[in-house]
Amino acid sequence: MSVRHPYYPTDIFIANFKENDKGMFNILAGFFGGIAGLLLVLAGTAFRGYKASVARKLALVWLLLSGCIHVILEGHFCVYHADIASRMDFLSQVWKEYARGDSRYMIQDTFTICMETVTAFVEGPLCLLTVWSFVNHHSSRYLLQLIVSLGQFYGCVLYFFTEWVDGFVHGPLYHPIYFWFYFVFMNLIWIVIPFALMLDSWIQLSSVQTLHDKQLANKRQ
Secondary structure (H helix, E strand, O other), rough: OOOOOOOOOOOOOOOOOEEEOOHHHHHHHHHHHHHHHHHHHHHHHHOOOOOOHHHHHHHHHHHHHHHHHHHHHHHHHHOOOOOOOHOOOOHHHHHHHHOOOOHHHHOHHHHHHHHHHHHHHHHHHHHHHHHEEEHHOOHHHHHHHHHHHHHHHHHHHHHHHHHHHHOOOOOOOOOOOOOHHHHHHHHHHHHHHHHHHHHHHHHHHHHHHHHHHHHHHHHHO
């Protein structure tokens, strides 16, 4: 039996779908408010006594935010993706709202499940480990930043590219909210910021390698 739903293509079958009982505004306010509150608590604890430039602290805030989103939100999808369309808990409703811009999250799409699993259980913990490495001035901090940023960048590029190959059929094309805000903007930031952090890591690691090479050359003289 076909079940009415708000997703694209309109003829896809989504078993046991239950419509959200919370509106878009309540879902977005709850989600962004919860993330902001959690971030303030974690940042206040993690950065206590940490001295760095404003740019570095903002980068660490980004990594902390990414880690929380990857582990909590995307981890939830990985665990409950099989029946998320019928669930009514808050995080499932967040995903059902987001899926109005990309229905792959409602139809057991193989790429989406695999990508989000790697993101939640690999990149999420790596983000938090990277923050820890900077706060504790660990020698691997820029290498970790490069690895996790490259993973985010690559995953998001594939996310956009696979939907482009499919012809953008999983959402209302050019819709101001569902396409431009949900699908484009909320994912594009995981390309722009990771790319900037990759460049930062490249510069830092290259400068250290250059210094090391000079020291070796001086020892040989």
